[in-house]
Amino acid sequence: MNTPPPPTITPAADAAFSPARPRDADTTRQALLAAARRRFALDGYAATTVRVIAADAGVNVALINRYFSSKEGLFEACLAHVGRELDRQDAEPSSLTQIIETIIHQVADSPSGEQSLQLLMLLRSSGDERADLIRRNTLQRFAERMAATSGWPAGRSGDDRVLRAQLAISAAMGMVLLRSSTGLEPLTSATVDDLAGPLGEVLGVLLGVPPGTAVPPRA
Amino acid sequence: MNTPPPPTITPAADAAFSPARPRDADTTRQALLAAARRRFALDGYAATTVRVIAADAGVNVALINRYFSSKEGLFEACLAHVGRELDRQDAEPSSLTQIIETIIHQVADSPSGEQSLQLLMLLRSSGDERADLIRRNTLQRFAERMAATSGWPAGRSGDDRVLRAQLAISAAMGMVLLRSSTGLEPLTSATVDDLAGPLGEVLGVLLGVPPGTAVPPRA
DNA sequence: CCGTTGTGTAAACAATTGCTGACTTGAGGT
DNA sequence: ACCTCAAGTCAGCAATTGTTTACACAACGG
Known part of the structure; x- marks a missing residue:
C-alpha cells in the first residue's frame, strides 16, 4: 500500500526516549x-x-x-472515556447561560486541545456496532440534558427541544471539525473572543434564550 | 488485517449485473x-x-x-466535481433569504442524498496536500460569496463577516455529518419542515437577517 | 476479411495492516 | 539470593491494501 503519511497535525508526543520507563x-x-x-x-x-x-x-x-x-477495543475505551468525561463535566444542574458558556469554552479551545478532541471523537466511527452504540448513547444523554435545561416556554414539544439541542451540538461539532481538519481562515485562527459572540447567538437561538437576555459577549 | 466491513449505509448500487455494458x-x-x-x-x-x-x-x-x-487522483476528481457543482449552484447573485433557502434544502435533503454528499465531501481528507488545497479553496470561495451577500450593516468588518459565514457553513455541515454518521434521533429522521425553522434562525443570526425579517418558517 | 486501437478483465505484485506467539527483562516477596 | 510472575520486546504471520502487468474482447477502418 502507499497511503500517504497520516495527516498528523501533531508530530506526536516525542516519546522517543524515556531513559527508564517504570514498569507500570x-x-x-x-x-x-x-x-x-x-x-x-x-x-x-x-x-x-x-x-x-x-x-x-x-x-x-x-x-x-x-x-x-x-x-x-482501544477505540471503544477512548469513546467510553469521552462519555464519562462529558457526563462529569456537566453533572451538577446549571443554568442555560452556564451551559452555553461551557460549550463555548469547549469548542473555542485550541482545535487540537483536549476539549475539542472529546467532541471530535464523537464524530469518528469505526464501523463497529458496539462502538457506534456507545457514541450514540453519549450524544443522546448530552442532548437530552441540554434540552432539559433549555429555556423554552411551554407550548414547545419535548421532541422539538431535543431536536434543537441536537442541532446545537451539531453546530458546535461542525465548527470544531472544520477548524481542525481544514486550515480555513479566519475560522481556524479565531480566538475565543472572536467566536464567543456568534457562537453564543447561535446557541441562544437554538436553546431558547429569551430575546432580551443578551448572551455574555465574551468570556 | 481485519478491519470490519465498511460502515456502508447504502449497500451500494446493485451493479451486480449489467447484461452488456456498452464500452464507453x-x-x-x-x-x-x-x-x-x-x-x-x-x-x-x-x-x-x-x-x-x-x-x-x-x-x-x-x-x-x-x-x-x-x-x-480519484479523490481529487471527486473534490473538483463538488467544487464545480457548488460554484454552479449559486452562480447568479441572489438575495440573502434565497441563499438561506438554498442551504436549508441542501442540508435538509436526505442525509445520503446527492446534496448532502457534496457537503460531506468537503469534510473528508485524504492527507494529501493538493487535495486539501482544493478543498480549502472551495470552502473559501463558498464562504466569501456568502459573506458578500450577508445582510450586515456597515460597522462590521469584512473579516467578521467571513468568519460568520464560515460558522454558518460549519453549522450546516455539522448537522449533515451528525445525521449521516450517527443514527441520532430525532435529528436523523427529521424532515425538511422540522429543520427549516431552527436552521433558518441559526443562519439568520449568523448572516445578519434584520430582526424583523422572519425567515420563511417552511419551504 | 484482418489488424489496430481503445476498453475491460484477470492475476499477481510489494507494501502495510492488525494481531499473535515465544522470548526477555525487571520488580517484589520470602 | 532466588524465584515468580507481570510487563515489555521481538519477529513473524495471514489478510488486505493500492497498483501494475499481461492478456482478452469489441468496435471500426482499410
Whole structure:
C-alpha cells in the first residue's frame, strides 16, 4: 500500500526516549489511551494505525492488544472515556447561560486541545456496532440534558427541544471539525473572543434564550 | 488485517449485473466518480477501498488507476466535481433569504442524498496536500460569496463577516455529518419542515437577517 | 476479411495492516 | 539470593491494501 503519511497535525508526543520507563501497567494504559484519543479524533479511525499510536505513547505495539484486546477495543475505551468525561463535566444542574458558556469554552479551545478532541471523537466511527452504540448513547444523554435545561416556554414539544439541542451540538461539532481538519481562515485562527459572540447567538437561538437576555459577549 | 466491513449505509448500487455494458469510457468514468463520491463522503477516504468503489460502479478495479491514476487522483476528481457543482449552484447573485433557502434544502435533503454528499465531501481528507488545497479553496470561495451577500450593516468588518459565514457553513455541515454518521434521533429522521425553522434562525443570526425579517418558517 | 486501437478483465505484485506467539527483562516477596 | 510472575520486546504471520502487468474482447477502418 502507499497511503500517504497520516495527516498528523501533531508530530506526536516525542516519546522517543524515556531513559527508564517504570514498569507500570496503568501508566502505559493511560499513555495509550491519550495517544489513541488524539489520533482517532484528529485523523479518524481507519487512517490511524496501531503502530503510530504505540509510537506516540512510546510503547510496544503488542501492548495495545494486551490491554485492549484489539484496535476496536482501544477505540471503544477512548469513546467510553469521552462519555464519562462529558457526563462529569456537566453533572451538577446549571443554568442555560452556564451551559452555553461551557460549550463555548469547549469548542473555542485550541482545535487540537483536549476539549475539542472529546467532541471530535464523537464524530469518528469505526464501523463497529458496539462502538457506534456507545457514541450514540453519549450524544443522546448530552442532548437530552441540554434540552432539559433549555429555556423554552411551554407550548414547545419535548421532541422539538431535543431536536434543537441536537442541532446545537451539531453546530458546535461542525465548527470544531472544520477548524481542525481544514486550515480555513479566519475560522481556524479565531480566538475565543472572536467566536464567543456568534457562537453564543447561535446557541441562544437554538436553546431558547429569551430575546432580551443578551448572551455574555465574551468570556 | 481485519478491519470490519465498511460502515456502508447504502449497500451500494446493485451493479451486480449489467447484461452488456456498452464500452464507453466516459460512462464508466462517471460511474466511478459517482460511486467514489458516495463512499468517500459517507465512509471517509481511508475507510474506503478501491475495490469497493469499483464494485459499486460495476467495473474492474484497474480502471480506477487507468482513468484517475490513483486512489488519490480519484479523490481529487471527486473534490473538483463538488467544487464545480457548488460554484454552479449559486452562480447568479441572489438575495440573502434565497441563499438561506438554498442551504436549508441542501442540508435538509436526505442525509445520503446527492446534496448532502457534496457537503460531506468537503469534510473528508485524504492527507494529501493538493487535495486539501482544493478543498480549502472551495470552502473559501463558498464562504466569501456568502459573506458578500450577508445582510450586515456597515460597522462590521469584512473579516467578521467571513468568519460568520464560515460558522454558518460549519453549522450546516455539522448537522449533515451528525445525521449521516450517527443514527441520532430525532435529528436523523427529521424532515425538511422540522429543520427549516431552527436552521433558518441559526443562519439568520449568523448572516445578519434584520430582526424583523422572519425567515420563511417552511419551504 | 484482418489488424489496430481503445476498453475491460484477470492475476499477481510489494507494501502495510492488525494481531499473535515465544522470548526477555525487571520488580517484589520470602 | 532466588524465584515468580507481570510487563515489555521481538519477529513473524495471514489478510488486505493500492497498483501494475499481461492478456482478452469489441468496435471500426482499410
